[in-house]
Amino acid sequence: MREVQNDFLSKVKSELIFTTLSEDPWTPHQKYYVGYVTPSISRKVQISGARSVTMKSLEDIQSNIDNVVKDRQSNLIKIKEQRHHILAGIQKLRKRINSHFDKIEQDIEKELNASECDLKRKIEDLLNGLKEKRESIAVLQSNISDLKNHASDLQTFTGSKKLVEKIESEETYVQSISEDGRLKQFSLKCTYNEGIENLLQSIASFGSILMESSSPSVEIKLKKNEQAQIMSFGFNPKSVDNVRATLLRKVELPKGNSTDEYNITGCAIFPNGKFIFTDCDLNKRLVILNKDGSLDCEIPLSELMPFDVACIDDTTVAFTVWDSSEIFIFDLRSKSAKKQIETNKVCFGITYENGMIYYCNEKHLGVVKLIGSRLTTILKFDKLMSYITSSGEMIYFTDYHTNAVFCFNVKGQKIWEYKEKSVLDGPNGVAVDKNGIVYVASENRNCIVAISPDGEKAVNFLSSADGIKKPYKIFCDNKRDLLLVTGFYGNCALFEII
Template sequence: MKKAIDDYLNGLEQKILDDLEINYSKVKSNMNILVQQMERRASQINQMQRYFNKSTQNSTELQTSSKIYSNLESWGIFNETNLEVKISSNLKSILQDVKSFGEIIVTTTSSKLRIKTGRKHQAQDLVPNSPEIEDIKPSFMKRLTIPKDKTNLNIWACVVLPGRKLVMFDYDKARILLFSNDGIFVREVVSFTETLLDACLVDNDTVAVALGSANQTALVDIAKNTIIRTVNLSHQCDAVGSDGEKMVVSGIEKSTIVNLNDMSLTILEGVGAYHIALSNEHIYATINNENKIYCYKITGERLWEFKHEEIQSPQGITLDKNGFVYIASRGNNSIIVVSPDGKASKAILSEADGIKSPYAIDINKETGMMLMSIEISNDNGIVYNSALIYKI
C-alpha cells in the first residue's frame, strides 16, 4: 500500500513539474521576444532622449516624465510575470484528514482439521482434511507420439520418472523405451531375452522389471542404459512394486519382499497378484480373473478386499499422494478409483474419453502426472498401443 501511495504521489508531482516546465518555457520565450523588441526600439529610446531634452525646454518635468512613462508602459516594459505553484486542496487535506494507513481486523474461521476418532480412551490425532473421491477429476494433457516403426508396441507396464520422462515396457520385444515428457520418443534403453511382464519405479532413474518365468527381477538404470543388478527368486515374477527402500515381487501364489539396502529376501505365502503397488507399508494387488482389489500389510496380513461391478478384468494398479487407488479396468474400458479404506469407488475415465483396453498405469505422486497405456487405431484401421497423459 505504501508503495502504491508513493507511486501515485510521485506521478502527481511529476505532472506538476512538467506543467511548470512548460509554462516556464512560455514565459522565457515571451521574455526573449521582449528583449528583441527592446533592441529594435533602442533607436526610439535615443529619439525619446532627444525629445526629452527638447521637451524640458517647453514643458515642466512632470509633463515630460508622464509622456515618457506612457510610451514605455505601452511597450509592456513595466509588466511583471510571476510563476506560482498552487497545491491542490485535496492533497492538502491528506495532512488534515488521513490519520492512519488503515485498521487491523482480526477474523476467526472454523478449523480445517477434523478429529480422527479411535477407541475409547485412545489419544485423538488431528489430521488435515483429505480430498473426497468425488473431487478427483483428471484433465487430459497429451498422447504419446509413437514412431511409425514402433507401432507394434504392446505396453504391459509404464513409469513416470521423477524428471517427468516416460518409460514404456514392451512385452512383445521385451524392451524398454524412453519418451520425453512431451510424449516424443527418445531412445531404446535396453532389451531382454526373458519375458517382460511388469515394471515399477525404484528411485530416481532406476526401475525394476519383472521377468516372468525366469524367476528374476532386474534393476535397470535408465540414464545409463544399463542393467545394474538381477535378483533371483524362488517363484515366477509376474508383478513388481517398490517404495524405494523395499521391493515386492509377486507371483500368483506368493510374493517376496526384497530389502534394497542389504538385498535380503522375505517370503509372503498366500499373497499373490498379477499387478501390485507398494505404498506406506501396504501392498495393493489386482487379480484380473477375480475382478477384485486387495490390500495387505507389508507383513502379509490382509486388510481389505474390494469388488464392484464397474471393475472388470483389473490390470495395472497405482496410488496417488492421498492414498487413492487407481486401477486400469480393461474389461470395460475404464479407469477406476478406489478409496484408501477400500469402501468406495468411482469411474473417472471411460471409453468416451478415449480409454480403450487400458492395461498399464502409473502416477507420479509429486507432480500428479498419470500415465496409462491404451489401444488406438491408425487411418488404415491397424490397432496398436499408445499411452495417454493426464493431470490429477
C-alpha cells in the first residue's frame, strides 16, 4: 500500500508547477501559489506561458528593429552632412590656394614688365643715338660732295681736314657701342621656385577620406526571464581550463646581413594575413612574411632599432624604437616614415584598434588618436610597463619587474591584476582572444600562460615542449583564431586556438 502511495505522490509531484495569479507574465511582483494539477492542465499552462513569452519576445524584437532603423537613418543624415562639410572645407582650401597663387603670379608679372621696360629703354636709347649718327653722316657726305663740286683746292684742303676730324669722331662712337656692351643680345628668363615643383610632386591629394567607427548610440535590449529560455540558444564561451592550441607551423625568419643571430621583440598579423616582425638590436629591420611563411620583404631601418609593431592596415604600421620616445608611422610601399609622434618618454609595447594607438612607456600608458596625432595619458605608473594589448573597452599590459599583468578599462579604472611568480615569471607580450582569455608570455619559465577573463585563474597554455623559448611578443588574430608567438632568438611559431 505504501508503495502505491509513494508512486502516486511521485507522479503528482512531477506535475508540480508555479502558476501566477496575474494574467500578464511580465507584471512585476508576481504572486505564486503551488498546486497539484493534472498533466493536461499543466501542458495548457505551459503552452499559454510560451505563447505569452513568444508574443512579448516578438514585440521586443520589433521595438529594437525600429530603434535600429531610426538610428541608422540618423547616421545616414549625419554622414551626408559630414560630406557637405568636407567638400566645403576642400573648396575653401582651394580658394585660399588659388588666391595665394594669383597674388604671386601678379607679383612676378609686375617684375617681368619692369624688366622688359628696362631692356626696351636701353635698346631704344641706342636706336635713337644711331638715328642721330646716321643723320650726321648724311650731312658729312653732302659736305664732301659740295667740296668736290664747288670748292677751290685750298677750301677743299681746309674742309677735308675738318671732315676727317668729324668722321673720326663718328668712328669712335661706333667703336664704343661695340665695346660698352650695348650690342649684347638681351633676353628675359624666369628661374622658377624649386619649392613649387617639389610641392607638385609631394602633394598628390587634398587629404585622405577615412571611415571611422565608434561605440553604438543605440542599444539592443531584450527582456529575458527563465520562461523566455524556451526561445533562446545557450552560448558557453571557452573557459581557461579547456582552451587548447594546435601548432600550424614554425616560422623561419631570414638571416640578417650582419649576423646569424636575432633579437625578435615584436610581431603582428596584417588584416590580409601576412606577418611582420621587428628584429631590434643586431639587424635593425622589419621582416614581412606571406601567409604561407615565405619571405615577402625585409626593410632595413638604418640606425633605428624597432622594438614593437602594430598593423594599422595592410600597408601601414606603427612601431616603437628602443631608447626612443617617438612612435613611427611607417608606409611599407614607400618604405619611409609618414610621421613621428613624440611621447616624451622611452616607448615599449604598442597596439592598434579602431583608429587608436595604445602604447606604454617608462612612466605612463597612453593613447594616440591617429587622425591629428592627439596624445592622451590614460594611466600614470611608477612601474616599467613592457607590452600592451586592447580588446574593446579593456586594456591589458605587463610589468616585467613585478611579474604582474593588469587589466584596466579605457577610463583608467583598474579591473584586475594577476601576480603569481610561480606561474608568471618575467611577463612580456600579452594578447586576448575573442572569449576574453588573456595570454601572457612568461620569459623566464619559457611558456605561455592563459588567464581567465576575470583574472582569477591562470594555467600553463604552451610550454617548452611546444617549442616555446624565451618568448617576447605574442599576437592574437581573433578573426582566424590564431596565436603568433615570437622568441627573442628567432624561434617563432603560429598556433591555432581551439
